[in-house]
Amino acid sequence: MTDLPARLERPSALAFVVYALAIALLVWSFDGAGWSAEKLLRAPPALADFWSRAWPPSTQNLPRLGWKMVETLQIALAGAALGAVLAVPVAILAARGLIAGRVVNTLVRTVLGFLRAVPDIAWALVFVVAVGLGPFAGMLAIMVDTLGFCGRFFADDMEAVDKGPAEALTATGAGKIDVVACATIPGAMPSFISTSLYAVEKAVRSSTILGLVGAGGIGIELKVGFDLFDYPTALTVILMIAVVVIGVEQLGVWARNRIIGEQR
Amino acid sequence: MRTGVKTAPVIDISVDRLAKSYGDGPPVLADLSFKVRQGEAVALVGANGTGKSTLLRCLMGLTLPSAGSLAVLGIDPAFAGRRELRALRAQTGLVSQKHNLVPRLSVLTNVIHGILGQRGGPTVWSQTFATDAIRMRAMAALGKVGLADLADRRADRLSGGQSQRVAIARALMAGPRFLIADEPCASLDPSAEEDVMDLFFRLVREEGVTVVFTSHNISHALKYGDRVLGLARGRLQLDAAAIDLGTADLRGLYD
Numbered sequence: 001m002t003d004l005p006a007r008l009e010r011p012s013a014l015a016f017v018v019y020a021l022a023i024a025l026l027v028w029s030f031d032g033a034g035w036s037a038e039k040l041l042r043a044p045p046a047l048a049d050f051w052s053r054a055w056p057p058s059t060q061n062l063p064r065l066g067w068k069m070v071e072t073l074q075i076a077l078a079g080a081a082l083g084a085v086l087a088v089p090v091a092i093l094a095a096r097g098l099i100a101g102r103v104v105n106t107l108v109r110t111v112l113g114f115l116r117a118v119p120d121i122a123w124a125l126v127f128v129v130a131v132g133l134g135p136f137a138g139m140l141a142i143m144v145d146t147l148g149f150c151g152r153f154f155a156d157d158m159e160a161v162d163k164g165p166a167e168a169l170t171a172t173g174a175g176k177i178d179v180v181a182c183a184t185i186p187g188a189m190p191s192f193i194s195t196s197l198y199a200v201e202k203a204v205r206s207s208t209i210l211g212l213v214g215a216g217g218i219g220i221e222l223k224v225g226f227d228l229f230d231y232p233t234a235l236t237v238i239l240m241i242a243v244v245v246i247g248v249e250q251l252g253v254w255a256r257n258r259i260i261g262e263q264r
Numbered sequence: 265m266r267t268g269v270k271t272a273p274v275i276d277i278s279v280d281r282l283a284k285s286y287g288d289g290p291p292v293l294a295d296l297s298f299k300v301r302q303g304e305a306v307a308l309v310g311a312n313g314t315g316k317s318t319l320l321r322c323l324m325g326l327t328l329p330s331a332g333s334l335a336v337l338g339i340d341p342a343f344a345g346r347r348e349l350r351a352l353r354a355q356t357g358l359v360s361q362k363h364n365l366v367p368r369l370s371v372l373t374n375v376i377h378g379i380l381g382q383r384g385g386p387t388v389w390s391q392t393f394a395t396d397a398i399r400m401r402a403m404a405a406l407g408k409v410g411l412a413d414l415a416d417r418r419a420d421r422l423s424g425g426q427s428q429r430v431a432i433a434r435a436l437m438a439g440p441r442f443l444i445a446d447e448p449c450a451s452l453d454p455s456a457e458e459d460v461m462d463l464f465f466r467l468v469r470e471e472g473v474t475v476v477f478t479s480h481n482i483s484h485a486l487k488y489g490d491r492v493l494g495l496a497r498g499r500l501q502l503d504a505a506a507i508d509l510g511t512a513d514l515r516g517l518y519d
């Protein structure tokens with residue numbers, strides 16, 4: 001009989017210290033997050049109270065809310081489309097070994113990282129200052145967020161494309177830009193589409209709350225609902241957002257399968 | 265020579281004491297010297313890993329030699345500037361084991377891409393935007409490989425043999441003077457391989473193109489090459505006219 005290895009490795013002294021530190025870190029984090037068992041116990045009655053006042057969701061304002069939801073989707077779609085289109089040239093600069101050198105690659109990737117690191121709601125605040133309240137600020141926020149997201153993933157997609165066709169064109173004397181346009185981008189197209197569909201899903205999710213800072217869309221109704229203690233309307237808004245977000249996700253899955261499933 | 269006039273042969277490629285190693289690795293090619301005349305078809309044979317593809321990549325300027333000098337159509341790709349390199353590559357073409365077509369584009373668009381060395385820009389990115397003259401030229405190239413009826417088929421819906429023919433049409437599109445073929449038919453079944461090799465060499469001979477090709481099929485090397493270069497461990501072990509060689513002479517390279 002051969003010896004089976006032990007199921008659990010005996011932790012080394014170092015591992016032990018790491019575990020202890022990890023636990024301490026967690027405890028410290030819960031403390032910082034204001035963990036309170038007492039508040040937690042008080043929450044269910046408060047929630048039940050909210051629920052009793054919110055139920056049934058209001059149907060009174062449905063047409064207005066519906067139009068707000070349409071505006072939300074418009075913000076998401078316009079912003080995501082613009083961001084994805086702008087992301088293509090940016091990603092070409094960010095992708096290693098395409099047309100730009102290492103320094104430019106790193107620089108562009110750093111900027112894209114910054115665009116992603118700033119939360120979309122913060123971009124919305126910035127654009128409200130820049131272009132005023134309303135959906136246009138929201139669209140710009142979504143655009144910047146999508147640019148950061150798609151720029152990075154488009155670049156990764158292009159780096160992962162089979163290099164064979166590009167090399168064959170290079171060997172006939174094609175210039176770098178022609179090679180990218182003729183071999184790299186067509187090769188990466190299924191990934192681009194998949195990434196863009198995901199960006200649209202993400203944009204719809206973001207655009208539903210941009211209204212909280214006055215950047216258009218249905219979020220404003222949520223804020224007003226809570227501010228005026230109009231809980232039935234707030235509940236309607238929450239349910240509408242859930243339905244739309246789930247619907248868009250399902251649509252994304254379907255479209256992805258439809259568009260690229262057969263080509264893979 | 266196709267001219268029929270007795271003049272000194274034009275040398276298309278000359279390789280002098282070429283050596284190559286990747287990074288700090290062992291030498292892949294060492295002390296290689298040979299010349300290729302215009303219009304000649306040279307078979308490069310040798311065991312796996314002896315550096316055949318590496319040599320071809322050096323000739324195209326796709327990788328840099330570590331020592332020695334090269335002249336391909338009068339240009340050393342290792343020292344050529346970007347412009348010069350493009351000018352050289354515009355006269356050359358590459359056909360490899362993997363046909364390397366762009367999968368999602370049409371056959372016609374793939375063939376049109378063969379002209380990118382001569383002219384770039386959006387009008388040759390897709391057959392949709394190409395001029396009639398270019399589209400007709402591409403159709404003619406497709407006709408030569410017998411696939412004119414598949415012009416609007418997507419490249420990833422072709423069989424291996426068809427793909428390889430399209431790759432040949434793409435390489436011929438630019439009217440190259442020198443073609444490199446790295447195991448052009450290795451992924452095809454034996455009868456398709458024979459067909460495509462016949463077609464390829466008929467076309468390049470018609471157009472007087474200089475060819476350097478590799479093959480693991482000894483009888484192909486002898487049948488299609490005017491001359492055979494044998495590599496073993498990165499060194500030239502054999503350089504002889506194909507008619508003077510028998511398969512037994514080449515077997516020794518694989519020991």
Ligand SMILES: Nc1ncnc2c1ncn2[C@@H]1O[C@H](COP(=O)(O)OP(=O)(O)OP(=O)(O)O)[C@@H](O)[C@H]1O
Nearest residue numbers: 286287289292310311312313314315316317318319
């Ligand atoms: N990019 C690379 N980096 C490092 N080593 C490489 C690289 N390309 C090839 N080599 C090495 O160089 C040697 C020669 O490879 P090469 O592909 O030229 O051989 P080959 O004669 O074409 O072989 P095959 O008949 O299998 O195609 C091999 O040992 C290979 O591992």
Ligand SMILES: [Mg+2]
Nearest residue numbers: 316317318446
């Ligand atoms: Mg090889």
